[in-house]
Amino acid sequence: MAKQLAFYFDQTKCTGCKACVIACKDKHDLPVGVRWRRVAEYSGGLWLVDERTGTMTQDVFSYYTSYSCNHCDDPICVEACPSTAMRKGENGIVKVEPEICIGCKYCAMACPYSAPQFNEAKGVMTKCDFCSDRLAAGQTPACVAACPSRALDFGEVAELRAKYGAMASIEPLPAASVTKPNLVISPHHRAQVSGTGTGRIGNPKEI
Amino acid sequence: MLHELPLVIFTIAAQMSAGSFIVLGLIHLLGAKVPQETMDRVTDPALYAVGPLLVLGMAASTLHLGSPLRAANSLLHLGGSWLSAEIFAGSAFAGLGAVFAFLQWKKLGPHVLRQVLAVLTAAVGAFLVFAISQVYSLRTVPAWATYFTPVRFFITALLLGGLAVGAALVIAAQRREAKGVETPEAAALVGRSVRGIALGGLFGLGAKYIGQPAYIGYLGTHPEQAARESLDLLVNTYGVYSAAQNILTFAGIAALFFMLYRMADGNAGKRLMPTAAIVAFVLVLAGEVIGRMLFYASMVRIGV
DSSP states (O other), rough: OOSSSSEEEETTTOOOOOHHHHHHHHHTTTTTOSSEEEEEEEEEEEEEEEETTEEEEEEEOOOOOOOOOOOOOSHHHHOOOSSSOOOEEEGGGGOOOTOOOOOOOHHHHHOOOOSEEEEHHHTTEEEOTTHHHHHHTTOOOOHHHHHHHHOOEEEEEHHHHHHHOOOOTTTTTTOTTEEEEEEEEETTTTBBBTOOOOOOOOOOOGG | OOTTHHHHHHHHHHHHHHHHHHHHHHHHTTTTTTTTHHHHHHHHHHHHHHHHHHHHHHHHHHEEEEEGGGGGGGGGGTTHHHHHHHHOOOOOHHHHHHHHHHHHHTTSHHHHHHHHHHHHHHHHHHHHHHHHHHHHHTHHHHTTTTTTHHHHHHHHHHHHHHHHHHHHHHHHHHHHHHHTTTOOOHHHHHHHHHHHHHHHHHHHHHHHHHHHHHHHHHHOOSSSSHHHHHIIIIIIIIIHHHHHHHHHHHHHHHHHHHHHHTTTTTHHTTTHHHHHHHHHHHHHHHHHHHHHHHHTTTTOOOOO
16 A cells, blocks of 8 residues: 555656546546646747857747646645645545535635635535545556556655656746645656746646 | 625624724723723724624625535634634634623623723734734745735724724714713713824824835745736736725825814814714725735736
8 A cells, every 4th residue: 555646747748638637527527617637838938049140040848747636745735724624644645525625715725736626516625536446446547547648657656756756846836845746747858947937838728 | 806705805894893892992991091981981882883893704704615504614623724713713703702792781790800801802803813814824825925914914904993993983972962962071082082093094004005115026026926927916907906005095194184184173173073084984994995805816826
């Protein structure tokens, strides 16, 4: 049994197809507007000027980041939640107890990954539960299973970090120091470290 | 601009009621030499207005809940969540205030006991204002996670509380006068209290003026992109509202100054006092409501 589950995301493989988003929505039957996993497109660039020849060359970049709840070690949602409905439990998975949640949305205000999402019909917060039922049945989370380029994976955080390093501070995500996310990223070759970004999110309405 | 309207109403009402209670306490404290009977006659009518205001605010706050029937669950994370502390402090302030108002109304129990209860209620009210400020001091929201938030909330509490009490005192005094039951001692106490409130209000509004550029500087030089986005919302997207807030602050200063100016005239100025007190209160209230709407509208969190 894992002590702390984490997602692994290989930014070099992601094509931004959003199959993970749709697989998640389908698996959890999420209504329109509620997304437990999202894919952000981060893009930017400038002109490189060659004074010698008087020419300019474009130097644009764009990369995708698929992210969900990162089941943080320092989960600000759990800290903020006034009802204790938000809790960190088995396998380090952060879950909402729907019978306790009062739907105040304070967790959504606090989380820098927009992980807690309000379900209007249910009147409570909902979020990624790491597909606990699929895990119990020996399956992989729906998003991981759906990824056509095998950019997503999951596992015990210590093992993932030993294998891929401990990077999680990639724009447009916040610095990992804020909530200590259990997320391991293999960065895109043009990826920028959180806080030093020169680009912007290209698809703000999709995330 | 209509972001989180129930929370705008709740935070303003809670801060105004806490501030009113504290200002009434200060009047009692500074007027310790005034006969008890006179003091109660002057200040009690204002006291009874505090409770309904807070209850209105708390009721409004449940409107933003997805499952309001479970609102009591918000107390379960006491000691961990500032939001739980805020709800607890609000309930405790309402409960203690209600007990105090009832004892004061019926003049039950020894005077000292009622005073101890009043000090305790005022302390809980002050803690409530602090707790509200900590709810919004989220480390993921640079525009809120700053000492400006508690300072701003305490200024709002004392400004609105003070001016509400001032207006209530003047209106109650006018009623007594109409009935022909006003005593010279009571009239003098009202005059002193309103002068003090107007002077304090000028300082509060002045602090807002000084704070504004400092806060804009804080946002402009913050390393997080989110802070600059908040600044852009305040200055560009909602710039008209920011300007309106500043104009109302200035109009409030003018109204308070006019009041003090007329009062210096002696009896001649007193006739205008109820109007001036109400106008000053309404102007400052309008400015504070717009300010609080901007507070929520300029919320930008770091990350995605």
